[in-house]
Each structure stands twice: as structure tokens, then as C-alpha cells.
Amino acid sequence: MRIVLVRVQQNAFTINMNRQALVMDKIINIRHIADKTALSITTVSRVLNGYSKQFRISEATTQRVLEVAKELNYTPNQIAQSLRLKRTNTIGLMVPDIGNPFFASMAKTITAESASRGYSVILTASNDNYKTEKELLSLLISRNVDAMIMIPCGKEKKHIEAVSKRGIPVLFLDRYLENSTIPFITTDNYEGAYDITQYLISNGHRRISCVQGATDTVPNNRRIKGFLDALVANKINSGYTITGKDFSIESGYIETKILLNRKDEERPTAIFALSTMTLLGVLKAINECKLIIPDDISVVSFDNQPFLEYLNPSITCVAQPIEEICKIAIGKLIDGLDQKQPVVANLFIKPTIILRNSVKIEPSFRPEGEIC
Amino acid sequence: MRIVLVRVQQNAFTINMNRQALVMDKIINIRHIADKTALSITTVSRVLNGYSKQFRISEATTQRVLEVAKELNYTPNQIAQSLRLKRTNTIGLMVPDIGNPFFASMAKTITAESASRGYSVILTASNDNYKTEKELLSLLISRNVDAMIMIPCGKEKKHIEAVSKRGIPVLFLDRYLENSTIPFITTDNYEGAYDITQYLISNGHRRISCVQGATDTVPNNRRIKGFLDALVANKINSGYTITGKDFSIESGYIETKILLNRKDEERPTAIFALSTMTLLGVLKAINECKLIIPDDISVVSFDNQPFLEYLNPSITCVAQPIEEICKIAIGKLIDGLDQKQPVVANLFIKPTIILRNSVKIEPSFRPEGEIC
DNA sequence: TTGTATGCGTTATCAA
């Protein structure tokens, strides 16, 4: 019995200590409310969590608790809740580069949607670097995120699937990895590329070059496939038309310079840039060569951005349904979390084509049959 | 004694339960390592936290612990650490709109710098809405962030200072509130605006209009002050030169339309847009009126963005030292956290002017004396 | 040199 007594004394002492310390720190916890209402922390917790009816707690008690909670400006400590419930209501987001407007747009919708469903977002950027991606993955795990939304940087998937196997749902957005168990939601890159290529062809273009982005990402490769298939469907030679090596301004610039240095009959009449960054490089090269868009050369791009409308000329492009993708993603992810069901979703969302003023109707153009 | 015995039994039972449950969940904790090494959790904890020398733990023990930790793929549970240490190593970031490239750039540096110092960033966006800002502030508090970086949306400061008084360091970036106790780091907006206005004047411009952004933000007003002071210093009438009401494309568009509809002798020869969004609106209006930049009208802008270089013509602008500001901010904030010292910093960082091709030298221009 | 026991703030089990 002595031991028990000692314990009780220590508890009492500790509680007093706490009370003092906490008042000084202005951190109010559930015990303060219990003390002030002369109720147990159990009852307080139940009222605060809306279980009054379920436990048939009297209306008077309920009101009193809520009153005191408000009076003391009580906020539950989510850290303690998380430890207890093994749930942080936090989603880890990993993008290649938040400075890239495309990913920033995604982050915008993701944070807004998450917030509206009571989740917070921890933001990380892999810089398209595998090592960084791996480190950040560990970081997000140790932060106990409930789930992750990733735009993976490469082809490597082992480290990501390991997370998934660990029981943390992972969902790929935009980019994904083939033959992987990780679900994804992405634009139908193939269709977007096919359609805008067909649009160029329908306007009489035959020598079309595609300046690509990162060759080890699925979206890039799907776009190329769409591009090539459109050429093939129109019986156009596609032997020398793809160039570029990453989604950077530099890559777009260098590749375009090379393209423009070809002799006249081999120079493309239209260039398809596979990303906005690529496009900027393409435009820079074209400007430097003193060529006029669309008179001397036509340009189209994958991805829309507000400023594309304000370029001179404005740029025709494939617009990805970013908001829709992100909303679906958060919806599926949190629903899955709520119901403790894995996310099942390999979705391709249709993009749209925004027609602007960067494509010339080639004079040689003679429409034959039906065109897109 | 019965009670004590019961307790011990319960403990033993619980530990077994845990072991099973945890193995199933693949969540390894410090106790697993203790069990496997036949050491106490204290020793394990000390080794894992690098206190081996301090507590003179034998090399053998140390190695064994590290070995087993690695073998079991142990990751410390940060939630438990946070609860215990009352520190989450998390920084709350609140921007008006992460879709805005300017704020996205800030987020980029902030997340990178934070990560390199062991902190994570919870991202929130106020949408420039006071009510949302207030809610998100509560959210970040309940998330137990160690500190906050905010770009406040308005003039209201009570709710923010309350956070600060609660002991959570808050630091304003870019925007700040006057007569507030909250420290800030921002661009020297006054100087940037003054200098670029002087540049316009030095190129012979006398009728200069300024299309402003949100009138209730300090940066906007500092820019206007710099603009006006430059006019005054050059004895230029400034009576009718300011217009605009927020940092949107629409505002820039509408105000420019009105400006361009003035009769010839009152129409500005140069327009100074106080943000990139504003600039886009200005450009749209100018394009619609079929005016040519810089021949018919000159344009400069506050804030640099990569694509400004690719507009036709490229746009002369004031570039804010975003990266520098954010690096200083994170440095000061985390240093303050480490040393438990409040952040003291009201800093104005000098911007730079990037000269491009959107300003015409007015024919009436006759240089007199020294120019900037 | 290592270990025992306690508490961080919360929820939930069991008891009353």
C-alpha cells in the first residue's frame, strides 16, 4: 500500500506542478477543464468529442464543460491526439519543384481541398533528384503522415512501394511509374498530344518537331507516343522529329537552336514543346533567330499557364485539368483513409486544347476529307 | 500490494500485445530495440540520440544498439518526441495564394531551407481573406507549429499578435503591418519603386501612371510612396497618376483601359504595374488597343518572373530578392528557436532593377545633369 | 556504465 500511496502523492504533486507550468505557458489542457468543472477528464473528453448523448451525460454537465472550455480558450493538443489515435490528419506532398507554376497550381488545389476536409499538408520538393526524393520520403514517414501525394522524379519505384507496403497510402499525381502497384491520377497525355498534333497537321503542317522533357517520365513518353501516332495516322515521316532531354528552359533553347539551323527543306514548320519551361526555351531560340511566330514558324505547347495568353502571339496549348485531378486525388485519398480502404484509381483525365494565335495555316495546305 | 501486482501483470500483458501488434503494423519502436539488445530503453534512447560519450556507454553497447536499430529499420516516432519535448520541428507557412508564382518562389526557398535545418513546413493559403487567415492561424496553432512565417492579407493584426503573445514566434515576409510588434523582412519597396520611376523619368517620360495592387498592404503603399517621391523630386505633376485596387489581372486590365481612353495629351507615355498579375492585365489592355510596346507606350513592372524575359518585348522590372529574404527569414527564425530568443528583425532588403526592352526613350528627352 | 519510473495530453477500456 505504501507504494500506491506514494504514487498518489506524486500524481497530486505533479498535477499541481503542471497546473502552474501550464498556466504560465498559457497552454490549457483537458485536465484544467476537469479541475474547474470538478468532473473527470473522461467526462470532459467525451463532451468535447460530442459523445454526450452516447454516454447519456446530463445536459447541465455538457453545457458546463463547453462553457469552461470556451472560457479557457481550450484547443485540443493534436500531437497528443495523434500519438493516441495513430493518425495525424496530415498529408505529405512531394513535388519536383514548387517554383514551377504547374506544380504550384497543384499544390494550391491540394492544400485547399485538404484543409476543407480537416487535413494539413506538409510540402516537400525533390528537385527531381532521386536521392532527395528518397530522403524526403523518410522524412515524411517519420512525420507520420497519414498518406502521401507524390509526383515521382524518376523511374525508380522500390523505395516508394516500400512506403506503400508499410501501410501508408501513396498516390501518384501527374507522373506515375509503369508496372507499379501505386495508384495514379493523371492527364491523358497521349490524347492531348495526339489531338494537338492532329490540329497542326490539319492546318497543313508536315514537318513538325517535338521538343521533349525528361525522357524518363511516363507523361513525357505518353505525349511522344501520342505525337508519333498522330504523325503515323497521317502518314507523315517522323524519323527525325524528337529532341530534348529534360523539362528545362535550357533544353528547349538548345534543341530549338539545332532545329532552326537545319537547311530550309528540313527545318520544321511547327514545334511542339512538351512543357511550359521547354516552351520558354523554344521561344527564346526563335526570338534570337529573328523568326516571327506564327508567320515563320508555328509553336504549340503542353500545359497552360495564364501568361501564355499574354505572350505575343498568345500560345495555343494543351491544358491539363489540374484542379480536377487534384480534387479527385484528395477525395479518393481521404475517403480511403476514412474507410481504411486502399485507394484504387488509375485514372486518365481528358485535357482540353486552348486555341490561340501561335499556329499558322500553311499555304500548302489542301484539306482532304474530314479533319479533327 | 494486490494493486501493484495487477499493474505489473497488465504491463507485461500489454507489452506482449504491443509487440505483436507492432510487428504486424511493422512499426518499430525503441522498446523493440531494447528487447532485442537486452538493454533498457534509456540506454537505447541515449545511444540513438548520440549521448553515448556523455553517459559513457561502452563502445560495444553503442555498436550493438545502432546495429539492431538499422536491422529493424527503426525510425523515431516524431509524434512521441514532439509530445515529450513540446517541439514539433514544424514551421507554419501562410501565403495569400500559392498559385501566384511570387509566393510559390518564396515557398520554394522556405521549404528547402527548412528541410536543410531539420524542419518541415505546413503550407496554408489564406486566399487574401481575413476570415480564412484567422481560421488557418488557429489550425496552425492546434498543429503545434514551432513558429510561423506569414504573408498577412490585410491590416488586421490583433489575431496575429495574439499568436505571438502565446509564445509562438511569428515572422512577416514581404508584407507586414505597421505599428505592430511582429518582426518582418521585406524588400525595400520604396527604393525599388523610386529607382524604376527615376529610370522612366531619365528616359524622358513625364506622364507616368502607376497601376497599383491591394491598397491595404504596406508594400503597395511603400511602392506608391517611392513612385510619388521620384515624381516630386523631378518636379513632375503626380495628381492623377494612381489607379487600381488589387493585385489581380482584372484590376490591371480595367484601369489600363481607362487610362488609354484618355485624350492624347493626358494619356500616359509609361505605365508602372505594381505586380506581375497587374502587369498581365496591363498588357492585355494594351494589346487590345493595338498599341505597340515600347513604341506607343512604355511598361515597367514590380516583381520579376522568368517569363518576363520571353514576352515580346521583354519587360523591364524591379526584381525582389526573394531567395535572400527567405533564407534570412528561416535563418533568423530557427536560430531564435534554438536559442529560445525572440526574432528581432525589421529588415528592408534592396531590390535590383532588370533592364529589358519595354521602355522607349522619349524623343522629347533632353538629358540635364546627372541621371540615375 | 546502465536502469527504473514518470509524464507529455489524449482516448478508450473497464469498472462502478
Next chain:
DNA sequence: TTGATAACGCATACAA
């Protein structure tokens, strides 16, 4: 209808 208490995983004061 309400309460006592264990447990979440960790760090640390105190003990040995």
C-alpha cells in the same frame, strides 16, 4: 451517468 487508469512512444530525473 460518471470515473480511474492504461497506453500511445519517447526523453529524462533520479537511482544504482
